[in-house]
Amino acid sequence: MPALQALSGWLGFGDQQLGWYHGPPSLCIGTGVFYILIRDTGGFLAMRMSQLFFRTYREAPSEAESDAYKLVVRAGLARQIASGIFTFMPLGWRVMRRIEEIIRQEMEAIGGQEVHMPVLQPAELWQESGRYDAIGSELFRLKDRNKRDFVLAMTHEEAVTEMARGIVNSYRQLPFMVFQIQTKERDEPRPRGGLMRLREFTMKDAYSFHDTNEDLDRYYPLVVQAYLNIFKRCGLNVVAADADPGMMGGNDSHEFIQVSEAGEDQVVTCPGCGYAANLEAAVGKLMALPQEEPKPMEAVATPDIKSITDLAEFFKMGPERFLKTMVFSGQNGLVAAAIRGDLEVNLAKLARVSGQGDLQLADEDTLIKAGLVQGFVSPVGLKNITIIADTSVTESFNFVAGGNKVDTHIKNVVAGRDFRVHHTGDIAEVAEGQSCAACGQPLRIDCGIELGHTFKLGLKYSSTMGATFQDKDGASRPIVMGCYGIGLDRLLQSVVDGNHDASGIIWPAEVAPYQVALVSLNPDDQVSAAAEKLYNDLKEAGFDALYDDRAESAGVKLKDADLIGLPVRIVVSPKTLKEGQVEIKPRNGEFYRVALAEAIQSVSGLLKN
Numbered sequence: 103m104p105a106l107q108a109l110s111g112w113l114g115f116g117d118q119q120l121g122w123y124h125g126p127p128s129l130c131i132g133t134g135v136f137y138i139l140i141r142d143t144g145g146f147l148a149m150r151m152s153q154l155f156f157r158t159y160r161e162a163p164s165e166a167e168s169d170a171y172k173l174v175v176r177a178g179l180a181r182q183i184a185s186g187i188f189t190f191m192p193l194g195w196r197v198m199r200r201i202e203e204i205i206r207q208e209m210e211a212i213g214g215q216e217v218h219m220p221v222l223q224p225a226e227l228w229q230e231s232g233r234y235d236a237i238g239s240e241l242f243r244l245k246d247r248n249k250r251d252f253v254l255a256m257t258h259e260e261a262v263t264e265m266a267r268g269i270v271n272s273y274r275q276l277p278f279m280v281f282q283i284q285t286k287e288r289d290e291p292r293p294r295g296g297l298m299r300l301r302e303f304t305m306k307d308a309y310s311f312h313d314t315n316e317d318l319d320r321y322y323p324l325v326v327q328a329y330l331n332i333f334k335r336c337g338l339n340v341v342a343a344d345a346d347p348g349m350m351g352g353n354d355s356h357e358f359i360q361v362s363e364a365g366e367d368q369v370v371t372c373p374g375c376g377y378a379a380n381l382e383a384a385v386g387k388l389m390a391l392p393q394e395e396p397k398p399m400e401a402v403a404t405p406d407i408k409s410i411t412d413l414a415e416f417f418k419m420g421p422e423r424f425l426k427t428m429v430f431s432g433q434n435g436l437v438a439a440a441i442r443g444d445l446e447v448n449l450a451k452l453a454r455v456s457g458q459g460d461l462q463l464a465d466e467d468t469l470i471k472a473g474l475v476q477g478f479v480s481p482v483g484l485k486n487i488t489i490i491a492d493t494s495v496t497e498s499f500n501f502v503a504g505g506n507k508v509d510t511h512i513k514n515v516v517a518g519r520d521f522r523v524h525h526t527g528d529i530a531e532v533a534e535g536q537s538c539a540a541c542g543q544p545l546r547i548d549c550g551i552e553l554g555h556t557f558k559l560g561l562k563y564s565s566t567m568g569a570t571f572q573d574k575d576g577a578s579r580p581i582v583m584g585c586y587g588i589g590l591d592r593l594l595q596s597v598v599d600g601n602h603d604a605s606g607i608i609w610p611a612e613v614a615p616y617q618v619a620l621v622s623l624n625p626d627d628q629v630s631a632a633a634e635k636l637y638n639d640l641k642e643a644g645f646d647a648l649y650d651d652r653a654e655s656a657g658v659k660l661k662d663a664d665l666i667g668l669p670v671r672i673v674v675s676p677k678t679l680k681e682g683q684v685e686i687k688p689r690n691g692e693f694y695r696v697a698l699a700e701a702i703q704s705v706s707g708l709l710k711n
Contacts, residue, residue, distance in 0.1 A: 148641045149616065151650040155192050158662050168364040170599035171296030173607050177666050179594070186293025186301035188591070193666065196615035197594055198304070202283050204335050204612060205306045205588065208328040212321075214281045214308055219261045221285055225251035227260040230567045238460065242287050254287035259563050259585060262309045266581060267569035273313045276571060276581070277321060281308035283590070295366070297595040298551065304591055310584040313573065318558055318582050322354070325586050329358050329554050336593065337610030338600050340553060343369050344379035346450045354558040355383075358588075359550035360596050369550040370532050374543030380552075382450035385528060386536035386545055389444075391422060391498040397514040399482075402502075405509045408477030410443040413511065417502055420444070425501035425515055427479045429469060429487070432458035436472060439529055440481045440517070441492040442501075448531035455527035456490050473506075480504035481521040482512060491523040492530050551596050554588040607667030608690045611709055616648040618705055619668040623656040623675035633674045636684070636701060643702050645709075664689070670708050672701060 162172035174180055179194030190198060206216065225243070228234035234241075234253070242254035255261065262280065270276065283306045290301050297303075308325070312318045326342055333340045338360050345357040357380050359369045370384035371377065379385070407413055410421045417423070424443030429436055430452070437456050439447045453459050466476050472487065480503040481489050495501065496517045503515040517523055535544045563569070564580040573579050594613075601608045611617065618640055622633040633649070640647040648668060650659050656675075663671050673685040673693075684701050687693035688708055696704045 148637065148645075148647045148649065151648060152652050154648070158665055166296065168295060168298075168599065169602065170364060170595050171298075173598050173602055173665070174296055174595055177607055180297065184301075186290050186299065188297065188300065188302075193615045194594070197597075197609075197613055198590060200613045200615070201336060201590055201593060201597075202306075204332055205283065205590075208332050208335075209279075209281045209306070209308060212279070212324045212328050214279045217265075217280045217282050219255075219258050219265070219282055219284065221255050221287060223253055223255050223261055225253055227264055227567075228253055231260050231263070231563055232566060233260070236459065240289050240291070242289050256286050256288040257305075257587070258282070258284070258307055259309070259559070260567070263563045263567045263569050263583070266309075266311055266564075267567060270311065270569070270571050270581060273571055273573050277310060277312045277317055279308055279310040279321070279584075281306060281586075295364070295595075297591040298364075298366070300591055303589060306588040306590060308586040310586075312582040312584070313571065313579075315558075315560065315582055318560075318584050322556070322558060322584060325556055325584070326356060329556065329586070329588070332588065333358060333360075333553060333593075335610075335612050336597050337613065338553070338596060341369055341371060341378045341550070343371075344383045345555065346380065346382040346454065356556045357552050358554035358556075359552055360600060361548045361550045362596070362599050363549055364599055365549040365551040367550050367552045368547050370545050370547050372538040372541060372543050372545055374538060375541040377538055377540050377545075379532075381532065381547065382448060384532040384545070385539050386532040387539045387542065388442075388494055388530075388536075389422060393498075394500050396499045396516045396519065399515060399520055400513040401505055402511050402513055403509060404505075404511045407509075407511075413502065414443075417513075419502065423500075423502060425481070425495060425503040427481050427504060429464040429472070429474065429479060430461040431464050431468060432456065432461050432488075434458055434488075436464060436468070436487045437461060438479070438481055438484055438487050438489045439492070440489060440495050440503075440521075440523075441530060442494040445492065445494060445530040446533075447492075447529055451527070451529045451531075452490060455525050455529055456488060457525075458488075475504075475506060475508055478504040478506060478508060478510060480506045480512060480515070481517075481523075482506065482515060484521065488524050489522060490525050490527070490529060491517050493526060493528055494530060496523065496526050551592065551599070552589075553593050553596055554586070556587075557585040559583040559585050602667070603690070605661075606665035609667045609669055611669045614667075614669050616646040616668050617670065617709060618645050618647045619663045619666070619671040620647050620649040621659050621663055621671060621673045622649075622651060623659065623673060625651075625674075626676060629674055629676055629679055632679055632684075632698060636672065636674065636698070639702055640705070643706070645702075645705065670705050672705065 156178040158178050159176045162176050166172045178191050180188045180190045182188050244252050286303050286305050293299050293301055310321055340358045340360050343357050343359050345355040368381035370379050407416050410424055414421050421443040426441050426443045428439045428447055439452055453461055469476050499516045500514045503512050505512050534547045538545050561580045569581045570578045598607050622629055637649045667689050669689055671687045678685050683695040684698055685693050685695050686704050
């Protein structure tokens, strides 16, 4: 094969062998027509730091807020080229590939088949689903040279539904699940937190297709367990929390949250029964009010008294006896939320009950135009405004509410009698220490990072976009769908967040860019020869090793080893070699010495544990 050997030399592969593909190679490059076989007995990849394209930093950029993001930058994993847009460097990309492989294994274990869908999609698909207009400026919109409208997808529900409707026509083709690991684009208004909130990001999204809701209910727990497996293998303990479906739509939904002070989300948990929910979906048990007979309304002068605290003092009542009314601007007009004075409105719940998204608290000008007085708003007498009442308001009588005029409140207000309620539901935000609705124990609220989200979409997309199948009786029915996502960029940073100390990262073995850091200190000829042999022995034994053969001081090498944080570090130095030994240190443990000949066995034992 002289031509192939010549091509190998021309491509710069040196003494590596280039040939026609005829079996599983150590490293496949290209489309599978050619392969390159690195001549390492074990077939595992190793790297010399003198050849590695990387740079570490002693200081993090000033804009880096979280410890995890600081370490991502300092360890040379990724670098920002614009707000919310990052380049992954070789070390960081190896971690991403490890995470991808874990995800692929777990998705395929529950029957997933990998596909690849385009980021650039025709606007018509999004118009079919209704999301083209429902989603605001976060969606990248563009035109091609023929003035045809396109979007850069932030999710792939439309594309996967189009794929299913073009292929599925019978119940015999159901169920199935497809997944992809793909780039997403989102015109994030405030990218922040390093890899946490990006404009361009990588997601694993999976979609399952079923003939019945019961079949989706059967499959859904398998995905939840697969997600828990993924995060555990990445070295994280997460909470599977009830969640609000949001713009994705559908019914049941779960978020997978890593409890962390660096997180922007909030998760509500019960230490008594294990209940967990995102704050947007959490429910708690309310303090019951004494039952009273309805009394006649009565106007009361309340000069310059607006706040619940001042009103409670004035009326000598607890805040739970007041009816607080907050007005929001929505897509279809104003929405008034009526809720007990001791509670706060949860915007996500309000949006769900009202059926209006993108709710914003109405400003004073909007209130004036609606004939309302700030500080004295009441649902009594409101016209042309949708009134949403929290269940706390409809279950009791005789509240004190605003009078819709300056310095006036009304006593003994009763929902349904004194004002019309258009919709009733739970719109209250759970508070720290509130009783659990299931067991009565006090709830706790922690900050957390959302790493994954699962949804039972049901018929939301299939019915709107015409993805149907013929059932056993020959009737045409929409396909029942599930949707499951994981953000890989934020998962990588979350692994760092959950696995680090003051010196640097502590990579879990399954996601570490390399398994072993081999460091030669103050190398003379003997040390260099011993380190080279150990490097080759590690490769032959099947370990990914990163060999620090740089002409740097011992301090620089050891600090970089701790910063990069590979699971096991081996140090070869004149001092250790004089005694025929090397120093071995787990990244999160104490160092010890072993005979040079026993180093591989010792490393193997550490990595297995």
